[in-house]
Amino acid sequence: MSDFLLDPLQHQFMQHAFAAIVLVGVICGVTGTFVTLRGLAFMGDALAHAIFPGVVIAYLLGGSFLIGALIAAVIVSLLIGAASQSGRLTNDTAIGVLFVGAFALGIALISAQRTYTRDLTSFLLGSILGVSWNDLLLTGVVGAVVLVTMLVVRRELVMVAFDRTFAQAAGLNLWVWDQLFLVLLSLAIVVSLQTVGNVLVLAMLVTPAATARLLTDHLGTTCLLASAIGAGSGVVGLYVSYHLGIASGASVVLVATVIFLLVFLFAPRTGLVTSRVARRLHFAHPERDTFAPDAPDKGMV
Amino acid sequence: MREPGVGEARPVQPSRALNTSVVSPRLETDHLSVHFGPRSALEAITTRFDPAETVSLLGPNGAGKSTLLKALAGMLPPTHGMIRLNGRRVTRPSPTVVYVPQRSGVDWTFPVSVLDVALMGRTLRQSRLMVVTRANRDAAMESLHQVGMRHLANVQIGQLSGGQQQRVFLARALLQDGEVFLLDEPFAGVDVPTQELLVSLFGRLRDAGKTIVYATHDLAQAAVSSDRVLLLDRRIVATGAPDQVMTAENLRATFGGQAIVPLTTPAGGTR
Numbered sequence: 001m002s003d004f005l006l007d008p009l010q011h012q013f014m015q016h017a018f019a020a021i022v023l024v025g026v027i028c029g030v031t032g033t034f035v036t037l038r039g040l041a042f043m044g045d046a047l048a049h050a051i052f053p054g055v056v057i058a059y060l061l062g063g064s065f066l067i068g069a070l071i072a073a074v075i076v077s078l079l080i081g082a083a084s085q086s087g088r089l090t091n092d093t094a095i096g097v098l099f100v101g102a103f104a105l106g107i108a109l110i111s112a113q114r115t116y117t118r119d120l121t122s123f124l125l126g127s128i129l130g131v132s133w134n135d136l137l138l139t140g141v142v143g144a145v146v147l148v149t150m151l152v153v154r155r156e157l158v159m160v161a162f163d164r165t166f167a168q169a170a171g172l173n174l175w176v177w178d179q180l181f182l183v184l185l186s187l188a189i190v191v192s193l194q195t196v197g198n199v200l201v202l203a204m205l206v207t208p209a210a211t212a213r214l215l216t217d218h219l220g221t222t223c224l225l226a227s228a229i230g231a232g233s234g235v236v237g238l239y240v241s242y243h244l245g246i247a248s249g250a251s252v253v254l255v256a257t258v259i260f261l262l263v264f265l266f267a268p269r270t271g272l273v274t275s276r277v278a279r280r281l282h283f284a285h286p287e288r289d290t291f292a293p294d295a296p297d298k299g300m301v
Numbered sequence: 302m303r304e305p306g307v308g309e310a311r312p313v314q315p316s317r318a319l320n321t322s323v324v325s326p327r328l329e330t331d332h333l334s335v336h337f338g339p340r341s342a343l344e345a346i347t348t349r350f351d352p353a354e355t356v357s358l359l360g361p362n363g364a365g366k367s368t369l370l371k372a373l374a375g376m377l378p379p380t381h382g383m384i385r386l387n388g389r390r391v392t393r394p395s396p397t398v399v400y401v402p403q404r405s406g407v408d409w410t411f412p413v414s415v416l417d418v419a420l421m422g423r424t425l426r427q428s429r430l431m432v433v434t435r436a437n438r439d440a441a442m443e444s445l446h447q448v449g450m451r452h453l454a455n456v457q458i459g460q461l462s463g464g465q466q467q468r469v470f471l472a473r474a475l476l477q478d479g480e481v482f483l484l485d486e487p488f489a490g491v492d493v494p495t496q497e498l499l500v501s502l503f504g505r506l507r508d509a510g511k512t513i514v515y516a517t518h519d520l521a522q523a524a525v526s527s528d529r530v531l532l533l534d535r536r537i538v539a540t541g542a543p544d545q546v547m548t549a550e551n552l553r554a555t556f557g558g559q560a561i562v563p564l565t566t567p568a569g570g571t572r
Contacts, residue, residue: 037411155424162411163421169374169400170425170477171393217457219412 008242016131017195017238020139021252024192024204025230027143029212030150030223031188032205032230034181036213038161042092043080045202046099047182048189050076052106052198055123055190060109066142066190073186076102077179126197128238128248139191146187157181158219196249203253204230211260214267233259324351325388327512328373328398328481332382335368342368344536345382350481355503355513357523360533361556366516367403369533370483373514374400386481396425399479401470403486409459409466416454418469419445422476444472448498464495471502482506484515488522500526520547 008014035044054072058065076098083094110119122130150157159167160177168174185205192201212225237252244251265273326349333346343365350356350373358366371377373384375394384391386398394400419441420433427437445451448468453461458469467487474482487499503513503526517523523530524543532538532546532555539551 037408155421155427158413158417159421159424161408162413162418163402163407165371165376165402165406166400166421166473168376169371169394169398169402170421171396172425213412217412217459218414219417222412 004239004243008239013129013131014238014242016133016136017128017248018235019136020128020131020195021234021238022231023136023139023143024195025208025232025234026227027139027146027188028192028201028204029208029225029227029230030147031185032209033212033219033223033226034150034157034161035185035205036209040185041202041206042095043077043182044185044189044205046080046095047073047077047186048193048198048201049099049106050102051186051189051193052103052123053109054106055193056106056109059119060113065193066138066187069190069193070183070186072102073189074179074183077182077186081175081178122197123193124198125247126193126195126200126249128195131194135194139195142187142191146184149184153177153180196252200249200253203256207253207256207260208233211256211263214263214270229256229259326350326385327352327387328514329385330373330382331385333369333372333379333384334381335365335372335377336380341535343372346537347382348531348537348540350512350514352480352510352512353507354529355507355527356515356529356531357527358514358516358531358533359518359520359523359555360538361518364533364555365535366518366533367485370400370485370514370516373481374398374483376400396477397480399474399477399482401474401482401484401487403489404463404466404470407466409461411459412457414455414457415445415450415461415469415472416441418458419454419472419476422473422478441472441476444475445469447475448472448502449494462492463490464492467491467495468498471499479511481512481514484513486517487515488517488519496522503527520552523547 009018032044035041051069051072054068054070055065056068057063057072058068061068079098080091080094083089083098084091089097106123107120110116110123113119156167156172156177159170160172160174160181164174167177188205189201192204196204208230209222209226211229212222215225216222233256234252237255238248240246240255241248241251263271265271267274269275269278329349330346333343334341335343346369358369360366368377372379373391375384375386375391375398378392386395416438420427420437422444423437423440427433442451442454445454448471450465450468450472453465458466461469471487474484488496491499503515506513507528515527524547527543529540530543530546531540532551534555534557538555539546
């Protein structure tokens with residue numbers, strides 16, 4: 001058993017990989033909580049793809065991935081906002097049109113390279129075993145910036161997500177706060193790209209946060225649990241990947257998905273199976289019911 | 302520039318002889334029009350809302366009730382005309398104007414507690430780095446107590462009934478500590494105890510010199526729980542004391558072909 005756990009840690013590339021996936025799990029857990037609460041899963045997927053041409057251009061020019069990705073993300077999120085304000089197109093239609101277009105641009109640019117296939121694969125699926133010390137440092141610094149920013153503006157982010165009209169009436173500029181969140185989300189996606197890749201990053205954002213949401217009704221706890229589940233799935237997934245010889249990104253995402261399914265079925269109060277059992281018990285012992293809402297609402301007539 | 306609206310009493314002329322001071326309007330609109338693209342939502346609204354006054358906006362769906370409230374809150378720029386708050390032109394939301402949105406516009410599955418929502422009334426006055434201060438927490442609990450929700454402070458908001466949700470909104474509004482309270486359909490879909498609470502709360506706020514403006518399409522509610530009714534159908538049809546203004550003729554002019562019997566339509570149609 002100890003070999004199973006310790007063997008991978010002998011290799012430096014595995015140590016880096018473990019550190020990277022834990023960082024990504026934490027960063028994506030917190031940002032992903034807001035993504036799921038606001039129903040922005042599709043937008044998150046779109047940003048991950050839309051970032052692609054920015055990363056490719058930065059790669060071709062030898063510039064910073066981060067800056068290339070951020071520029072691309074901001075341009076695309078502004079275009080999506082503008083297109084969905086035209087009134088004729090829904091938000092998801094605008095997202096659908098623009099992100100695939102941006103993605104195609106990235107593929108077109110990278111296909112001109114001789115090392116096309118290898119480059120494309122590493123962009124799409126990540127290359128977690130190739131994480132360098134510098135990559136780790138960058139992930140850590142950017143992740144800290146994202147998390148500290150979110151902590152400082154948490155009240156505004158919650159207000160804008162929960163009750164937009166009220167937030168606006170209280171003097172918050174919805175557009176500014178939406179864009180700020182999308183920039184933070186883009187940063188989280190960019191630092192996750194190398195670890196899990198373009199295609200699977202959405203799972204790191206959505207799956208742990210969705211799992212956490214099933215377990216608690218408290219926002220702070222949701223963020224912490226999502227981070228823990230994301231980081232935990234990462235570590236377990238890497239072990240599985242190492243010992244079974246399967247792709248690391250896929251392995252991590254599969255572990256996260258299995259955890260989600262287990263929680264979905266067996267969570268203490270909300271699980272599909274457990275709530276059925278609880279209902280049976282409730283019929284047998286209704287006095288054990290802890291929360292009984294008073295004064296039933298008459299509702300709309 | 303300063304003509305009073307249709308059917309509105311002309312303000313009393315300033316007089317040194319009378320000790321009863323002339324009330325200057327807290328909020329006034331001057332030929333306010335709001336258009337959404339080619340569609341006109343409000344036309345030439347000229348009226349005033351005074352301190353210690355409760356005004357109900359009464360009209361059918363699409364009459365512009367929500368639009369007027371949002372404009373008064375500084376959330377919608379007027380297409381023509383202007384709004385003044387304490388004599389100063391309104392161009393953006395003001396902390397002294399408290400807005401209570403429709404319940405339907407909120408995601409009630411959100412993982413926040415009743416106390417969290419009440420505290421949003423203080424969001425912009427809280428320290429960025431600190432957790433909730435004792436003073437803010439006590440103030441929030443006191444507001445919740447005033448609306449009879451203190452015992453549910455730690456419950457997730459999705460577990461509440463419609464009336465309870467409305468009470469939480471009221472607690473949040475009270476915590477904002479404003480001069481003007483704008484409420485969009487506060488009576489819609491709430492239980493009788495909550496309706497009674499709303500009426501008594503309006504009374505207390507009015508007695509404390511606050512201005513309360515709320516939208517409704519419930520004629521009976523407007524008649525009993527406001528000092529003044531403003532009949533709205535994109536324009537002001539009439540405004541004044543309920544018993545003077547709510548005549549069959551005026552109501553027909555406001556609600557047109559729609560049934561006079563107030564029905565809560567599911568569509569909402571308020572934007």
